[in-house]
Amino acid sequence: MTHHWAPETVVVETGRPPREHDAALNPPITLTSTFIGTAGIEQGGRQYGRYGNPTWEPFEQALAELEGAALPGLVFASGLAAVTAALTLVEPGGTVIMPRHCYLGALSGAQEAAATGRFRIVTVDIADSAAVQAAMTRAVADAPAGAAGARAGGAAPGDAAESAGSDAPATGRRPVLLWLESPTNPMLEVADLPALIEHARGAGVPTVVDNTFATPLVQRPLELGADVVLHSVTKSLSGHSDVVLGAVATSDPVLRETLHHHRSVTGGIAGPFEVWLALRGLRTLALRVERSQKNALELARRLSARPGIEVRFPGLPDDPGHARAAAQMSGFGSILCIVLPTARAATAVAESVRLWTPATSLGGVESLLERRRRHAQEPHSVPEGLLRLSVGIEHVDDLWADLSGALDVALG
Ligand SMILES: Cc1ncc(COP(=O)(O)O)c(C=O)c1O
Structure with a gap:
């Protein structure tokens, strides 16, 4: 019977060169613009x-x-x-x-x-x-x-x-x-x-x-x-x-x-x-996903207990996407959004954080946040005060201390 590896194993094992004596464990980087031969x-x-x-x-x-x-x-x-x-x-x-x-x-x-x-x-x-x-x-x-x-x-x-x-x-x-x-x-x-x-x-x-x-x-x-x-x-x-x-x-x-x-x-x-x-x-995707998802869920829970902000995260039981996400995903991801009352308040959070980095992009080991409506092309149905949080793999208590401190500054 063939045993199929779990994805956590696949990310570590797959794409290795053939197991031969003295072969490199990792594939090489091939720097070439062309290949020798007559076959097209x-x-x-x-x-x-x-x-x-x-x-x-x-x-x-x-x-x-x-x-x-x-x-x-x-x-x-x-x-x-x-x-x-x-x-x-x-x-x-x-x-x-x-x-x-x-x-x-x-x-x-x-x-x-x-x-x-x-x-x-x-x-x-x-x-x-x-x-x-x-x-x-x-x-x-x-x-x-x-x-x-x-x-x-x-x-x-x-x-x-x-x-x-x-x-x-x-x-x-x-x-x-x-x-x-x-x-x-x-x-x-x-x-x-x-x-x-x-x-x-x-x-x-x-x-x-x-x-x-x-x-x-x-x-x-x-x-x-x-x-x-x-x-x-x-x-x-x-x-x-x-x-x-x-x-x-x-x-x-x-x-x-x-x-x-x-x-x-x-x-x-x-x-x-x-x-x-x-x-x-x-190679470390499984570990990073496990940790960042756990952090995101914990932060979403703590944030939703805070008055004055709306939290969007499919991992929260009262989120409109929760039942579907639970049915078709094996986790809830590591991105969450908070909606502050104004663009100004959201910008104040981005300017006050010290551990989180105010930057676009997501999915890295480090936690980033961004007010999405700073992009002129973002649809206007996205709230002005929406901050997208890409949760990384830092200690959740440090992320929370930095974020809640910034929210205190922004919301007064
Ligand atoms: C969901 C999604 N798809 C596609 C892209 C585009 O990818 P890239 O920035 O690598 O061109 C992004 C970038 O933010 C994204 O968030």
């Missing part, structure tokens, strides 16, 4: 540094194992480069259904692409499953007649039927694409992933899930039937705020080839050193 990429050769690099492969394999993908992942220059690639999975002129609150760069990047006429965006409240399903039904019904897989029960992404009658290679592109992020950045809304993914599959709509906040240790969208899972590796996967990197994983060979092709021809590739650092960071 069509014959399985590496050929050139924009098409592949051996340093990428252990990380791509590790991500696939963690996310339960049948094929190796693909690393990109940044999370946003991965987002840009995944957004090409909608047919030109098609519709992307996106959460009204999701990572700002994904939303504004998609809006800019939509402004050029490449596709249309419909934004939805991702926590309102009926609204998301209705948006899918409308978008599929509005898709041009004959569009591949546009009708309910249409071919699944990657089906050969898509390219029937044409010599062009199948791309897996569809007229409608469902973009999911859960919990959302920064509002921490929780989507009913199993229900939405199942509905999308029935409608022939591929789903992309940005799993950055949860990490594959806490939530595995491909196992729920999603077509593509995406990460800003910059965050928890690398975990030390010293790398900008992105990645996707899918079990669908046609979608993978479309994303791989996009990476090769648009050039948004990762540097080998960044990917090596990300694999190094991944």
